[in-house]
Amino acid sequence: MKRIILSTLVLALMVAVVGCGKPKKPDGLPDLQPVVLTVTQGTAPVANAVVILKATDSSATNNFTCGGTTDEKGVATIVTHGQYKGAPVGKYKVAVTCVVGEGTPPPPNPMDEESARVWKEYHDAGLKWEEFHTVNPELSNVNTTTLEIEVVKGKNNLAVDCGEPVHIPVDNGSGASGAIEL
Numbered sequence: 001m002k003r004i005i006l007s008t009l010v011l012a013l014m015v016a017v018v019g020c021g022k023p024k025k026p027d028g029l030p031d032l033q034p035v036v037l038t039v040t041q042g043t044a045p046v047a048n049a050v051v052i053l054k055a056t057d058s059s060a061t062n063n064f065t066c067g068g069t070t071d072e073k074g075v076a077t078i079v080t081h082g083q084y085k086g087a088p089v090g091k092y093k094v095a096v097t098c099v100v101g102e103g104t105p106p107p108p109n110p111m112d113e114e115s116a117r118v119w120k121e122y123h124d125a126g127l128k129w130e131e132f133h134t135v136n137p138e139l140s141n142v143n144t145t146t147l148e149i150e151v152v153k154g155k156n157n158l159a160v161d162c163g164e165p166v167h168i169p170v171d172n173g174s175g176a177s178g179a180i181e182l
Contacts, residue, residue, distance in 0.1 A: 025084065028063060032086030033151050035078035037068065038159040039096055045074025046135060046162060049098035053078065053149070054142040057091045066092070087151045094147035094160050097140035099170055103128040131170040135162045 039046040053066040066087040068076035078087050104127040110116035138144045139162055147160045 026064075026081060029081065029084065030088040032080055032084055033089055033153055033156055034085060035066075035087045035151055035156045035158065037076045037078055037094070037149065038157075039070050039074045039076065039162060040159065041135070041162050041165050044165070045072070046070055046096070046098050047072045047074060049074070049076075049096050049135065051076045051078070052095040052142065053087055053092040053151075054095065055088070055090050056093055056148070064088070087156075089151055089153055091150045092148065093142045093145050094149055095140050095142045095145050096135050096147065096160065096162055097137070098133070098135045099131050100134055101129055101131050103130055105129050131172070133168040133170060134165055136166050137168060139163075 037051060039049050039051060047070055049070045051067050051070065064081045066078055066080045068078045070076045077085065079085055080087055104122075106127075106129050107118045107122055108115060110119045133140075139147060147162070149156075149158045149160065151158075
């Protein structure tokens with residue numbers, strides 16, 4: 001019993017010394033302010049939207065990407081550099097994209113005979129999968145979006161309204177895509 005307790009204490013000490021600690025922040029990362037951003041279309045929340053903030057003034061850093069993904073209530077907790085909660089103080093353009101699929105999703109790209117057979121069956125059955133923007137695609141580009149927010153010192157509970165829902169096919173060719181354009 002003493003051996004188990006001693007082993008547990010040694011393990012706990014190792015974890016404390018070696019660290020489950022936070023990773024070292026990158027050089028130049030400014031102080032981050034907590035930001036919760038609610039994305040709506042009128043009064044309806046926009047779920048599963050990708051949100052990117054792009055600094056528009058010199059009071060915020062342009063070196064670090066800020067963004068998040070909305071939950072079912074349209075709420076995104078903004079992070080910087082992919083892992084640090086919050087965003088620097090400053091004014092931002094907000095890019096929002098939300099794409100939904102309709103139909104039967106295709107199987108993975110064929111990598112062997114079996115998956116090639118499944119792929120052929122999918123196409124022979126006439127099954128379709130189409131993707132549609134549910135937020136105006138102009139809002140997914142930081143150069144064309146009209147959405148803006150300002151992050152101030154302290155807690156920020158902000159909101160953007162993306163206007164009326166749309167149902168615009170995603171052009172998987174050379175035109176608009178389902179991805180945010182920076």
